[in-house]
Amino acid sequence: xxxxxxxxxxxxKSVIFSRLTGVRVISxxxxxxxxxYTRGFMKIEGRDAEIIDVxxxxxxxxxxxxxxxxxxxxxxxxxxxxVVDATNLERNLYLTLQLLERDIPVVVACNLWDDTxxxxxxxxxxxxxxxxxxxxxxxxxxxxxxxxxxVVNLFRAxxxxxxxxxxxxxxxxxxxxxxxxxxIEHKHHRWYERLEDASVKPIKGGIxxxxxLAVSFMLIRFIGEHLISGVFDPFFDKLWLPVLEKISAVxxxxxxxxxxxxxxxxxxxxxxxxxxxxxSSGLYIPFGMVLPYIISFYLVLSIMEDTGYLPRLAVLLxxxxxxxxxxxxxxxxxxxxxxxxxxxxxxxxxxxxxxxxFIAATLVSIAIPCASAQAMIFGLVGREGIQYVAIVYGTLxxxxxxxxxxxxxxxxxxxxxxxxxxPPYRFPVWNMVFYKLWQRGRGFLNEALxxxxxxxxxxxxxxxxxxxxxxxxxxAPVVTGVLGLPEESVTAIVVGFxxxxxxxxxxxxxxxxxxxxxxxxxxxxxxxxxxxxxxxxYRELGLKDLLKSMAIxxxxxxxxxxxxxxxx
Amino acid sequence: xxxxxxxxxxxxxxxxxQINGGKFLIDRLNALGIRPGKEIYKISSMFTSGPVTxxxxxxxxxIGLGMAKKIIITTDRNMA
Numbered sequence: 001x002x003x004x005x006x007x008x009x010x011x012x013k014s015v016i017f018s019r020l021t022g023v024r025v026i027s028x029x030x031x032x033x034x035x036x037y038t039r040g041f042m043k044i045e046g047r048d049a050e051i052i053d054v055x056x057x058x059x060x061x062x063x064x065x066x067x068x069x070x071x072x073x074x075x076x077x078x079x080x081x082x083v084v085d086a087t088n089l090e091r092n093l094y095l096t097l098q099l100l101e102r103d104i105p106v107v108v109a110c111n112l113w114d115d116t117x118x119x120x121x122x123x124x125x126x127x128x129x130x131x132x133x134x135x136x137x138x139x140x141x142x143x144x145x146x147x148x149x150x151v152v153n154l155f156r157a158x159x160x161x162x163x164x165x166x167x168x169x170x171x172x173x174x175x176x177x178x179x180x181x182x183x184i185e186h187k188h189h190r191w192y193e194r195l196e197d198a199s200v201k202p203i204k205g206g207i208x209x210x211x212x213l214a215v216s217f218m219l220i221r222f223i224g225e226h227l228i229s230g231v232f233d234p235f236f237d238k239l240w241l242p243v244l245e246k247i248s249a250v251x252x253x254x255x256x257x258x259x260x261x262x263x264x265x266x267x268x269x270x271x272x273x274x275x276x277x278x279x280s281s282g283l284y285i286p287f288g289m290v291l292p293y294i295i296s297f298y299l300v301l302s303i304m305e306d307t308g309y310l311p312r313l314a315v316l317l318x319x320x321x322x323x324x325x326x327x328x329x330x331x332x333x334x335x336x337x338x339x340x341x342x343x344x345x346x347x348x349x350x351x352x353x354x355x356x357x358f359i360a361a362t363l364v365s366i367a368i369p370c371a372s373a374q375a376m377i378f379g380l381v382g383r384e385g386i387q388y389v390a391i392v393y394g395t396l397x398x399x400x401x402x403x404x405x406x407x408x409x410x411x412x413x414x415x416x417x418x419x420x421x422x423p424p425y426r427f428p429v430w431n432m433v434f435y436k437l438w439q440r441g442r443g444f445l446n447e448a449l450x451x452x453x454x455x456x457x458x459x460x461x462x463x464x465x466x467x468x469x470x471x472x473x474x475x476a477p478v479v480t481g482v483l484g485l486p487e488e489s490v491t492a493i494v495v496g497f498x499x500x501x502x503x504x505x506x507x508x509x510x511x512x513x514x515x516x517x518x519x520x521x522x523x524x525x526x527x528x529x530x531x532x533x534x535x536x537x538y539r540e541l542g543l544k545d546l547l548k549s550m551a552i553x554x555x556x557x558x559x560x561x562x563x564x565x566x567x568x
Numbered sequence: 569x570x571x572x573x574x575x576x577x578x579x580x581x582x583x584x585x586q587i588n589g590g591k592f593l594i595d596r597l598n599a600l601g602i603r604p605g606k607e608i609y610k611i612s613s614m615f616t617s618g619p620v621t622x623x624x625x626x627x628x629x630x631i632g633l634g635m636a637k638k639i640i641i642t643t644d645r646n647m648a
Contacts, residue, residue, distance in 0.1 A: 058599030063592065088626050091601040119626065167595070171603060200621040200630070201578070201612040315630040319618040327632070328619070417632025418619045421600055424628075 001049045002076060003154065006099065007083035008092050009056030009066075010423050012111045014038075015141030016083055017053040020151070027432070028305035029423050030332065031056060031350075037073065044154060052077070058091075060098045061167075064352060079105050079157050081150065086110045086138070087119050089182055093174045096132065101164045105157035106134045109150055113138035120185035128181045133160035142429055192425050199312040200422070209316055212309060216300045223296035224375070232288045236272060244270050244279055260460045273380070273508045282456040285376075285505045286448050291441065293375035297339050298440045299433070306428035310335065311420055318418045324404025325359045325411065326351070327418040333360055337368035339440070341533040344368065345540055355413045359404065361540060362549045365529040366556055367400035369500070372448065376504035377521050384514035391568075392521050399526065399560055403552070447532060452502045455495055459506070463491075482558060483519055484565035486510045496524045498531050515568045519561050527557030573631070573639040574620060576610045582641035584608055589638045597639070600629045608641060 005013045009031030017023070021040030038053040054073050055066035062068045074080075082099055084092035089110075099106050108129075116123060129136040135153040139146035165173065198204040244262060251258040253265060262270060263277025272284035304310060310332055318328030330351055337344035341364055348360045369377065381388045408415070462468055471494070472479070472487040479490050488510050496503035507520045528550075529537060538546045576582055584606050587594050597603065601624040611628065613620040619630045631639070 059595060061595050063596045063599065088601075090625055091599075091627055094599065167598065171598065196628070197611050202614050202618070205612070311630070315619055315621060316614075318630070318632070319614055319616060322617075328630075417634050418630055419596060419600070419632060419635060420630050422621065422628040422630055424626075 001044075001047060001078050003049050003051045003079045003081060004054050004073060004077035005051065005081050005083060006054045006070065006074070006095070007056060007111075008058050008085060008088075008095060010421065011056070011083050011085040011088075011092065012141040013056065013083045014053055016081070016109060016111065016139065016147070016150075017051060019141060019144055019147045021051050028302075028310075029308035029426055030305065030311045031421050031423070037069065042151075044151060057095065059095060065349060074099075074102065074104070077104060079107070079154055081109055081154075082106050083109045083111050083139075086113050086116045086123060087121060089121075089123060090174060090178045093177060094170060097162065097165070097170050097173060100132065100134065100160050100162045103159055103161055105159045107150065107153050107157040108132065108134055108136040109139045109146070110136055111139045111141055114140040114143060114145065118187075120187040122183040122185070124181045128177070131177050131180065133162075134158050196312075196422075196425055199309070200315045202316070205312065205316050209313055212304075212313075216304065219300050220293070220296045223299065224293040224378075227292035227295060228288070232292055236284055236288050240283075241270065247279070256464055259464070260457060263460075273505055276456060276460070276506070276509060278453055278456050281505055282453045285501050286445065286452050289379045289505075290372045290375040290448070290501050291444065293378075294339070294371050294441055294444045295437065297371045297374075298437050301335065301339060302433045302436045303428050304335075305436075306426065306433060308423040308425050311422045314418070314420065315422070322415055323408065324363070324401065325408030325415050326356055326363075326404065327415055329418060329420055330356065330360045333364060334368060337364040338371065338374070340370050340372075340444070341365055341368065341529055342536050345533060345536045348540065352416050353413065355411055356415050358541060358545055358549070359407045359411065359415075361537060362407065362552055363400055363404055365533060365537060365549065366403060366526050366553050367396045369396060369525045370530075370533075372444075372499065372501035373504060373521075373525050376501050377525075380504060380508055381514075381517045381521055384517055388514050388518050391518050392525075395518075395522050395560065395564065396525060399556065403556060407552075448499060448501065451499050451531070455498050455502045459491065459495065468494075478558070482565065483523060483561045485516055485520055486512070489516075489520060492520065492524065493527070496530070497528055497534075500524060500530055515565075518568060519564045522564060523557050523561040526560060527553055529553075569645055570640060570642050573608070573610070573622070573636040573641055574613065574633055576608075576620075576641055576643065578610050578612050580643060580645065581607060581609050582643040585640045585642050587639055589635075593635065593638065597631075597635070601625055601627045602629065602631075602639065 005017055007013050014027040021042050023040035040051050042049055042051060054070045057067040057070040060071055062071055080099055082096050084096060125136050125138060135156050137146050137150045137153055139150055199208050248262045261277050261279050263275025263280045266274050270280055272280055275281055314328035314331050317331050321328050321330055333344045333347040336347050344364045345361045348357045351357050351360055377389060377392055381392055468491045472490050475490045476487045479485050480487055492503045492506035495506055503524050504521060584604050586604055587597055606624050609623045611621040611623055617633050619632050620636045621630045
């Protein structure tokens with residue numbers, strides 16, 4: 001049996017899905033978090049049921065890709081749970097009526113029910129159920145209210161098979177139903193509603209945006225640095241280092257096995273970045289350098305997502321983003337990209353046109369350093385002085401802008417206009433925030449740890465076999481001639497195909513000047529997405545556009561790297 | 569008087585009279601609750617060409633300027 005959860009975007013389908021199946025999924029306070037569908041299973045009265053969290057859709061007339069997917073999935077369902085936003089009943093009922101015209105049983109979950117009373121909304125549920133001809137259950141995904149009743153009522157789901165209507169008839173019907181079941185008592189503006197309004201005004205909103213972004217950045221730095229200096233570094237220095245020193249002594253302080261596991265001794269000592277053994281750098285890079293920033297970045301991002309601030313930022317930035325061939329909503333994939341380019345590229349699906357998705361995905365892959373890359377940039381380039389970190393970020397920002405301007409010029413078509421729903425501000429629900437953080441942290445370790453360890457292992461073996469000397473000689477004209485990096489830096493560039501953190505770590509193996517660090521980190525960030533991002537890019541863009549995107553990346557990376565080498 | 573949505577001032581209310589657009593645009597706007605007969609409240613607009621933000625019932629929507637020009641509003645504002 002297949003049960004579909006369907007409803008408008010941002011009404012809490014994913015939260016109800018989690019409640020039903022125990023499969024926790026990522027939800028945020030902006031429309032379009034679920035861009036692909038998620039499935040889970042539950043037992044209902046001894047029977048196995050498959051639950052599918054369908055991407056949000058306003059209508060069955062397909063007006064976007066997510067709605068296209070929703071429409072196709074409708075064909076395969078046995079029962080529909082239509083989740084509606086009780087605080088926005090009128091708009092939500094349009095889809096409900098469309099679903100009731102289909103030949104498939106429906107039960108309506110009137111979600112966000114706990115919000116109705118303080119919004120001054122009174123809905124007569126019995127009457128609504130009678131008018132629609134299907135069960136209507138008040139629910140609250142956040143508190144879990146009504147979920148049991150919803151399950152019990154699944155078997156009472158009916159299909160009234162209403163006569164199909166056209167758009168205007170349907171809206172008239174919605175109006176008629178609303179008139180009979182809903183009473184709204186006017187309430188005065190509350191402080192957060194004033195804040196909602198101020199955040200989309202040009203001047204006040206601009207000031208708020210600057211404050212929000214500055215505070216977020218400072219928080220990320222503060223939490224990240226304190227996790228490193230207070231938790232992770234003490235662990236590695238005081239507990240792990242003595243263990244490694246013992247192992248190193250037992251292995252005789254050298255030889256192939258020693259190099260693979262412990263790495264090369266730097267001045268007779270184990271160095272967590274530069275030794276580059278499995279147990280030293282192989283663990284220190286993911287845990288000691290990147291994980292702290294993954295935690296701090298995603299904590300702040302999750303809060304920003306759940307409050308509902310991001311769509312407002314999209315409104316403020318819309319005009320500027322149009323010049324880059326995007327509209328304001330593209331700021332969401334861009335912000336996600338600062339965490340990891342993989343979900344960022346996937347999130348470009350919320351953009352309507354192919355042109356826009358291409359520009360957004362290409363710009364993210366080239367100019368947005370992921371948390372792994374950023375942690376390493378702060379860790380390595382930061383040692384040379386914070387001004388060099390600023391040059392790296394400044395360069396990437398200029399690249400983002402200039403490349404966007406160019407792509408907007410040369411690509412046919414124009415970017416479509418913004419049309420998005422702005423969700424109300426909500427207080428983040430802390431267990432949700434921490435759950436998302438846990439998911440994303442675990443996701444990082446699952447993805448990164450094996451790749452980093454394998455990369456360290458393979459590189460040590462290739463070093464030993466002298467393969468890199470050969471590649472280095474071969475690529476020297478570009479690496480040394482154009483970019484001004486030492487020949488052996490090509491190994492870092494090769495590793496950059498796999499992961500940015502390990503690659504940036506390898507830059508530390510040859511003693512670089514501050515300028516070379518800047519050039520190296522900019523080139524590593526720009527020239528190629530890591531393997532995981534590459535695969536997603538291929539899936540989202542297709543082969544032809546992927547090749548185009550790659551050509552742009554390589555050209556841009558070499559050009560910018562060359563220019564930096566000349567002017568710094 | 570009858571004006572387009574972009575001419576409505578921030579903080580002003582009006583009633584949507586019609587949407588001058590194709591089926592696709594009308595479908596998208598309707599889905600967000602923007603349809604003839606509804607009262608609309610304009611929250612803000614940007615200085616030059618940016619989107620306007622409006623509220624219909626309890627839904628807030630940001631609409632690009634080009635689309636806003638196609639949404640025709642009646643207000644009780646005087647011609648002054």
